[in-house]
Amino acid sequence: MIQRQQSLWLLLSAICAFFSFKFPFYNGTKLQDNVVIPAEVYAGSTFFLVVLTVASLILAVVTIFLFKDRKLQLRLCFAGIIISAITLIFYFTEIKTLQKGGSFTLWCLFAFAVVIGFIMAARGVWKDQKLVKSLDKLR
Numbered sequence: 001m002i003q004r005q006q007s008l009w010l011l012l013s014a015i016c017a018f019f020s021f022k023f024p025f026y027n028g029t030k031l032q033d034n035v036v037i038p039a040e041v042y043a044g045s046t047f048f049l050v051v052l053t054v055a056s057l058i059l060a061v062v063t064i065f066l067f068k069d070r071k072l073q074l075r076l077c078f079a080g081i082i083i084s085a086i087t088l089i090f091y092f093t094e095i096k097t098l099q100k101g102g103s104f105t106l107w108c109l110f111a112f113a114v115v116i117g118f119i120m121a122a123r124g125v126w127k128d129q130k131l132v133k134s135l136d137k138l139r
Contacts, residue, residue, distance in 0.1 A: 006073075006124030007064050013080065013117030014060035016110040017043075017053055025111055026095050028102020039102075041094045043087075043111075049094065052087040056080055056114055063121070070129050077122035084115040 024040035031037075043053040063076040088111055095102070 004067060004124065004128070006121040007067065009117045009121035009124060010060045010064045013114045013121070014057055016113040016117065017057035017060065020053055020110045020114070023107030023110065024105050025091050025108045026102055026104055028095070028098035030098050039098055041091060041098070045094055046090070048090050049087065052083055052090060056083045056087060059083065060118070070125055074122060074125045074129065077118050077125060080118040081115060081122065084118055087111065088115065
């Protein structure tokens with residue numbers, strides 16, 4: 001299970017989704033009661049970000065253990081790509097609510113790594129699927 005490359009990519013996605021709760025995506029300021037206060041955007045900022053990040057985390061962990069059913073694993077990888085892309089869209093809409101002048105943090109790479117991990121895992125599952133089909137033809 002762990003020796004397959006897609007399992008490692010899915011593990012990377014799960015770890016990065018977890019770390020996106022700990023580290024901010026964006027640092028900026030917002031205006032609250034005519035007072036400028038510092039604000040951070042991270043996976044726990046809004047309800048939708050929490051739900052989508054937890055969904056991608058759970059999906060990555062569950063998909064690791066579905067190594068015997070490659071078709072389902074591939075579908076779940078595509079679902080993970082979609083959920084992670086929607087999460088990034090919500091990050092950017094949340095950034096728009098802050099005042100101008102903020103900056104992206106280095107930790108924003110965790111959110112992008114989740115998407116990349118799912119893409120690379122889907123690529124690995126696809127390659128395994130092609131290999132098994134080609135070996136079935138030889139029998």
